[in-house]
Amino acid sequence: MHIRFDVPADPTYPGRVAAALGGVRLRRFRYVGAVLTAVGVIGFAVSRGSAAGERLTSLWTTLVLAGVLSMLFLPWVRWRARRRSGGYAVDGAYDITDDNIMMRSGSESGGIAWDGVTRVEDTRDFWIVYVGRMPATVIPRWLMSPEDAETLRTYLTERGLLPTR
Numbered sequence: 001m002h003i004r005f006d007v008p009a010d011p012t013y014p015g016r017v018a019a020a021l022g023g024v025r026l027r028r029f030r031y032v033g034a035v036l037t038a039v040g041v042i043g044f045a046v047s048r049g050s051a052a053g054e055r056l057t058s059l060w061t062t063l064v065l066a067g068v069l070s071m072l073f074l075p076w077v078r079w080r081a082r083r084r085s086g087g088y089a090v091d092g093a094y095d096i097t098d099d100n101i102m103m104r105s106g107s108e109s110g111g112i113a114w115d116g117v118t119r120v121e122d123t124r125d126f127w128i129v130y131v132g133r134m135p136a137t138v139i140p141r142w143l144m145s146p147e148d149a150e151t152l153r154t155y156l157t158e159r160g161l162l163p164t165r
Contacts, residue, residue, distance in 0.1 A: 037067030
């Protein structure tokens with residue numbers, strides 16, 4: 001297998017990559033926020049009728065506020081990443097073989113050997129490549145030809161890195 005494609009100097013591309021990687025790392029804030037908000041609302045509702053409940057109103061309010069802020073953290077990070085990354089747009093390229101993924105961005109280049117990849121997550125726009133438990137890079141599917149994307153999907157599935165559809 002040998003797949004090569006270019007990444008144009010699109011000002012929105014770095015923000016999309018940052019949002020995809022940030023979404024993976026920060027997804028748990030949504031769950032924690034939902035739990036904090038639910039506990040706060042339930043605690044507030046249950047304690048409304050009692051005298052002790054009046055003293056705990058600030059605790060329940062704090063839990064609800066912390067939960068809402070936690071759920072808003074991921075959208076805020078994505079917005080900041082998109083806003084700040086417009087200046088990082090440079091031409092790049094991917095060169096994917098049976099042995100590794102080579103990436104070039106401007107004057108920088110780097111690679112990841114397939115032997116070090118533990119799994120690949122399929123998202124709407126990208127394949128997110130993991131080395132260990134950390135996302136290491138993304139492969140933008142929409143920049144590949146449909147034939148190359150299917151070849152890579154088959155390769156990833158055969159290696160056990162991507163679940164079958």
